Structures are given as structure tokens and as C-alpha cells.
Amino acid sequence: MLTSNFRELLEGRWGLGNFLCVGLDSEPEKIPQSARKATARETILNFNKAIVDSTKDLVCAFKPNPAFYEAHGEGGWGALKDTIAYIHESAPEVPVILDAKRGDIGNTNIAYARGAFDDLGADAITVQPYLGGEPLAPFLARKEKGIIVLCHTSNSGAGEIQNLKTEDGVPLYKVVARLATEKWNANRNCCVMVGATYSEELAEIRAIVGDMPILTAGIGAQNGDLAKTMRAGLDNNKKGLIINASRSIIFASSGEDFAQIARSKAQELQSEMQKALS
Amino acid sequence: MLTSNFRELLEGRWGLGNFLCVGLDSEPEKIPQSARKATARETILNFNKAIVDSTKDLVCAFKPNPAFYEAHGEGGWGALKDTIAYIHESAPEVPVILDAKRGDIGNTNIAYARGAFDDLGADAITVQPYLGGEPLAPFLARKEKGIIVLCHTSNSGAGEIQNLKTEDGVPLYKVVARLATEKWNANRNCCVMVGATYSEELAEIRAIVGDMPILTAGIGAQNGDLAKTMRAGLDNNKKGLIINASRSIIFASSGEDFAQIARSKAQELQSEMQKALS
Numbered sequence: 137m138l139t140s141n142f143r144e145l146l147e148g149r150w151g152l153g154n155f156l157c158v159g160l161d162s163e164p165e166k167i168p169q170s171a172r173k174a175t176a177r178e179t180i181l182n183f184n185k186a187i188v189d190s191t192k193d194l195v196c197a198f199k200p201n202p203a204f205y206e207a208h209g210e211g212g213w214g215a216l217k218d219t220i221a222y223i224h225e226s227a228p229e230v231p232v233i234l235d236a237k238r239g240d241i242g243n244t245n246i247a248y249a250r251g252a253f254d255d256l257g258a259d260a261i262t263v264q265p266y267l268g269g270e271p272l273a274p275f276l277a278r279k280e281k282g283i284i285v286l287c288h289t290s291n292s293g294a295g296e297i298q299n300l301k302t303e304d305g306v307p308l309y310k311v312v313a314r315l316a317t318e319k320w321n322a323n324r325n326c327c328v329m330v331g332a333t334y335s336e337e338l339a340e341i342r343a344i345v346g347d348m349p350i351l352t353a354g355i356g357a358q359n360g361d362l363a364k365t366m367r368a369g370l371d372n373n374k375k376g377l378i379i380n381a382s383r384s385i386i387f388a389s390s391g392e393d394f395a396q397i398a399r400s401k402a403q404e405l406q407s408e409m410q411k412a413l414s
Numbered sequence: 415m416l417t418s419n420f421r422e423l424l425e426g427r428w429g430l431g432n433f434l435c436v437g438l439d440s441e442p443e444k445i446p447q448s449a450r451k452a453t454a455r456e457t458i459l460n461f462n463k464a465i466v467d468s469t470k471d472l473v474c475a476f477k478p479n480p481a482f483y484e485a486h487g488e489g490g491w492g493a494l495k496d497t498i499a500y501i502h503e504s505a506p507e508v509p510v511i512l513d514a515k516r517g518d519i520g521n522t523n524i525a526y527a528r529g530a531f532d533d534l535g536a537d538a539i540t541v542q543p544y545l546g547g548e549p550l551a552p553f554l555a556r557k558e559k560g561i562i563v564l565c566h567t568s569n570s571g572a573g574e575i576q577n578l579k580t581e582d583g584v585p586l587y588k589v590v591a592r593l594a595t596e597k598w599n600a601n602r603n604c605c606v607m608v609g610a611t612y613s614e615e616l617a618e619i620r621a622i623v624g625d626m627p628i629l630t631a632g633i634g635a636q637n638g639d640l641a642k643t644m645r646a647g648l649d650n651n652k653k654g655l656i657i658n659a660s661r662s663i664i665f666a667s668s669g670e671d672f673a674q675i676a677r678s679k680a681q682e683l684q685s686e687m688q689k690a691l692s
Contacts, residue, residue: 242569248484266567266575
């Protein structure tokens with residue numbers, strides 16, 4: 137496998153007008169009967185291949201979340217690895233973001249980085265900021281990879297911690313955005329994750345991070361507003377956004393037409409994005 | 415497998431004077447030659463069985479960190495599952511803490527809880543506080559399990575985020591300790607994790623959390639002081655601490671005697687703990 141550079145791959149996709157990221161939250165119980173096989177492992181992989189084939193020309197990234205694979209043990213983990221290998225093979229121009237939200241001390245993050253990048257072959261990973269920047273070094277040292285720090289998440293209770301104001305009146309999510317920009321980005325591979333359900337905060341964070349890529353989740357099933365998200369989140373070059381939708385695309389149909397319907401849903405979002413861009 | 419209760423298992427072990435938790439950070443590259451087998455999966459399992467057999471009467475818990483298993487793909491994940499099954503079989507009175515430091519939105523945490531508790535069979539899991547208490551619900555709903563929230567971690571840069579003072583002058587780690595105690599503990603299954611390398615903060619956190627179990631990591635390889643940790647961290651009943659050591663026990667010898675030396679190291683720590691208790 138040739139070494140690819142996450143940021144360069146992204147720029148290539150943005151250049152084609154692709155901002156959509158398809159989240160492969162591929163729970164076997166939700167996978168249409170017509171795509172099911174004898175084992176969870178085969179079912180997940182078979183389904184993911186069909187979704188990748190039907191959407192790969194429309195996206196800027198694919199984003200599997202390991203939670204839905206780990207829940208099925210080693211077979212699930214095997215399906216995750218095979219899915220990433222399949223994407224690299226059939227769409228080498230599309231980066232894969234492992235939405236793992238990992239975060240441990242440095243010695244342990246060496247192992248997480250090894251798993252995500254060397255074993256699974258992901259191009260980027262999402263990470264937790266709670267332990268600070270120091271233990272993120274094993275991730276950040278991988279210059280060609282994208283290290284996406286959780287900044288303001290999409291969930292309804294995100295503010296309980298993230299909106300806490302620090303002594304000088306700045307909320308925690310802005311402190312994290314500043315640290316990611318000013319201290320953790322020496323290798324120009326740091327990114328942030330911001331929920332599309334919080335477009336005001338997204339605009340504030342864009343003002344802090346400059347042209348850093350922002351992964352935004354929460355349009356679709358979580359009801360984030362796409363046009364608002366783009367107004368708030370695009371950088372000065374009208375780029376910089378990775379806009380994820382998972383369930384609203386991959387599980388849009390439970391029939392045999394699931395892959396075509398996923399494509400239609402992705403196309404709908406792409407036209408909405410084009411409208412918002414112009 | 416009978417349903418066990420994490421807190422009850424812990425109380426049973428504390429009642430025997432066992433406060434030591436052995437961290438199964440079982441990196442195959444560090445496993446003695448004499449314990450190696452044909453595959454990483456077999457090597458890890460073989461090594462873990464020997465460590466479990468030689469220390470199970472001395473501990474209050476075992477704590478595998480999935481980072482070191484994920485790094486070896488599905489075989490590593492299989493070894494993790496088999497290790498937990500082996501502990502339940504050979505030492506059903508000793509709870510297993512999955513030190514996964516997971517944290518995502520609620521919909522995703524359902525899958526993480528399923529993976530950790532139903533597929534792997536862990537009795538407790540460590541979780542991230544950054545997304546707030548709302549998405550922790552799928553973990554906290556499992557009344558019989560221990561949900562251990564990162565509060566103040568052991569790494570040198572922990573303070574970058576965790577020591578940030580909030581508007582009323584209270585540092586973030588204390589805010590997390592208060593939330594864990596006052597809001598997230600409705601099922602009496604919430605615990606906190608505090609680095610043994612920060613004994614002052616440990617004492618402050620104990621004052622907030624009452625008799626909540628505290629998992630403390632960082633004695634041993636990270637040089638936390640055991641006597642100080644116990645003075646700072648025990649509750650009013652001289653219980654409440656899960657004191658983890660990983661590398662300093664499991665990799666104390668690289669020879670054929672690794673399991674006996676691991677036992678000696680565990681016994682040394684246990685005597686030091688008995689001294690500190692009296």
C-alpha cells in the first residue's frame with residue numbers, strides 16, 4: 137500500500153466538489169435482509185462493499201465507527217479491517233477516517249496508533265482531548281495521517297463539560313480549538329470534530345482554526361441543518377469541511393434497493409451542498 | 415455465566431485485603447520468549463493465563479487495556495475475549511475492568527456497552543467524560559457493571575485540560591468528580607479514575623466522591639508513590655481503592671520465571687499495601 141496523505145486526499149475530493157462523508161455505522165441488525173450472509177462478519181463486509189461501490193464517486197471520505205464492529209467481537213473487527221482494505225483497493229483516492237474517539241496515556245496511544253494506522257490502515261482517527269496534547273504525540277507524529285480532536289460534539293448533553301467557562305470566560309470547546317490550532321498542529325495534521333447540531337459554535341470554532349479541516353457529524357438522523365452547517369463551517373476558500381451522514385444514507389432503505397437508495401440520498405445531499413456553496 | 419455485580423465482587427476482594435489490580439497490557443513484543451507461541455493471539459493468551467494463575471489470589475481486579483490487543487487485529491481481539499473468559503472461569507470472584515476509555519454519542523455507546531459487557535464479558539469499563547453524562551446512559555444503565563469515569567489521569571500533561579479552572583475557580587477534574595458523584599451515580603455504579611502520580615488531587619477527589627471506588631493507575635512504571643496514594647485515596651472505611659500496576663508486574667522478568675517473578679512483585683506490593691493500611 138502506497139503511503140497517502142490525508143490532507144492531500146481530502147483536497148483532491150474537495151476540488152471535485154465532494155464534501156460528504158458516509159459513516160459506515162453498519163450494525164448487522166439494521167442491514168437489509170437481502171444483504172445478509174451466514175455470519176455478522178460477512179454481512180457487514182457485504183453491505184459495506186455495496187455502499188462503498190454506490191457512493192464512492194460522491195464522497196470526500198468514508199468513516200467507519202469501530203463501536204459497531206467491536207460489538208461483534210473478532211469477526212466484527214475482521215469486517216472493519218476488510219472494509220478499509222476494500223475502500224483502499226476500489227477507491228484509493230478516498231480517505232478513511234476511523235471514528236474511534238480513542239484517548240489514553242502516551243505509552244498506550246502508541247498501540248492505538250499502531251492498530252488504527254498500521255493494522256487497520258486508516259488515514260485518519262478521531263481522538264479525545266481530555267488527557268491533553270502530550271499523550272496525543274504518538275498520533276500527531278504520523279504526519280501523513282489526520283488526527284481529528286473532539287472539540288464540540290453533536291449530542292444534546294455536549295455542553296455539560298464542553299460549554300463550561302474557564303476562568304477568563306472562554307468555554308472549554310474554544311480552549312480545545314485554540315490548543316489544537318496553536319499547540320498540537322506542528323505537523324499540520326491536526327483537525328477538529330464539531331457537531332452539525334451546533335452551528336453557532338461551529339462558526340466560532342472556524343474563526344479560531346483557520347483552514348484546518350473540520351469533521352462535522354449530525355446532519356441526517358441527528359437533524360443538523362446542512363445549509364447552516366456550510367455557512368458556519370466552510371473556510372475562506374469554501375473548503376475545509378467533512379460533512380458526515382451515516383444512518384440517513386446507509387439505512388435509507390431496508391429493501392433490496394438499499395445501495396441505489398443510499399446513492400440517491402447521497403446525491404440529494406450533494407445537490408444541497410452545491411446549492412449552499414453557490 | 416451468572417450475572418455478577420462489580421461493586422460486590424470488589425467489596426469481597428477488599429475484605430480479603432486485596433487492593434492490587436494487575437493491568438494486562440500484554441504487548442506480544444514484550445512477552446518473554448519462553449511464553450511465545452506461533453501467533454500473537456496464542457502468545458497473548460498463553461502469557462495472560464500464566465499471569466492470571468500466578469496472581470489471582472493477590473488481586474482485587476484484572477485490567478486488560480484493549481489498545482494492546484487491537485494493535486494485533488482480530489487475533490488480538492480474540493485473545494482479549496479469551497483472556498476475560500479465562501479469568502471468569504478460573505477466578506470468578508475477581509472482576510475484570512476493560513480499560514477502554516471509550517466515549518461517543520449515546521447511539522454509539524449502546525454498541526460499545528454491548529461489545530464490552532455482552533461480547534467480551536467485562537465487569538467494568540473506563541469511559542471519557544468530555545461528551546458529558548447524557549451519552550453515558552447506555553453504560554450507566556447497566557446497574558451490575560462498574561462505569562469508571564476518567565477524572566484526573568496519570569500522564570505528565572494531564573493538567574493541560576483537566577486543571578483548567580472553571581469560572582468559579584474549580585478545576586475541571588473536580589467538576590467531573592462532582593458530576594460523577596451527584597448526577598451520574600443514580601444506579602450506584604459510577605466510579606472514577608485518578609492517576610497515582612497526583613496524590614494531592616487524589617485526596618481532593620476522595621473528599622468529593624465519598625465511598626465511590628477509585629481506580630488509580632501509575633504506581634510502578636510511572637513512579638507513583640504507593641503509601642502516599644493509599645493515604646490520599648482510601649475512603650473512611652479504609653477501602654475504595656483499586657490500585658493498578660501493569661508493566662512493573664507482568665514484565666518484571668523476561669525469563670522463564672516471568673510468572674513467579676510477577677507473583678513476587680505482586681506480593682511485594684501487597685505487603686507495602688498492608689503496611690500502609692496499618
